[in-house]
Amino acid sequence: MTLRDKIQGWLDRMARSYAAGDSGACADMFTEDATLHSPFAPPARGRIEIETLHRDWTGTATAKRFYIRSFGGSGDIAWVLARFSEGDTGTGTTLAVLDRSADTGWLCKACSLNEEQT
Template identity: 40%
Template sequence: MTVTLEFQKLFDGYVECYRSKDPAGCATYFTDNAELFSPYGPAAKGRKAIEAAHAAWIEEDAKSKAIEVVQADINGHIGWCLARFSEGEADHGTSLNVLYKQPDGRWLITHCSLNETP
């Protein structure tokens, strides 16, 4: 499996939680000390803050959320990916993500920067 497909699988699980309006589930794709930067609200630092941010976001049209990983790579236990996201008619953009491979082999997001496309 390519790195792009491996990370796409991770984001597919995240999107499933998002569409199910499960903020705690969304937060499980981030490390305990992850940081999320977004034009949609203040920076969220830590899994609890990321869960709280998602609780506010999923109140909108969560069923239309989509993420496509367009480029990715790894170097040892650190990975990164550039992804496109969309939600409804108005929200489109890219996200740059840093991921860290956990001892059990799973990848989790350590840093995420959402960038709105005008």
């Protein structure tokens, strides 16, 4: 499996968890000390804050999709720039830094969501 396939798999899992309204599953895709920045809410630091944020977002969740624009990685660190689309939120871009461990696989260490301007 290529790095692109692994990253797309991570994005697809996030989209499924989000659409299912499962804020816990969304948060579990982040490291314990992750940060998430978004124009839709104040910054979230740590898995507990990230779960709380996703609880608000997934309360009225609709289908979400991610499309990889660019990605790269070396060893146990990878990054992805992806376009997202989601019902109420619309479209935007996310930049995520992923960290891989033997125990947990790929988890997000840092993420920035940006709203697409129309």
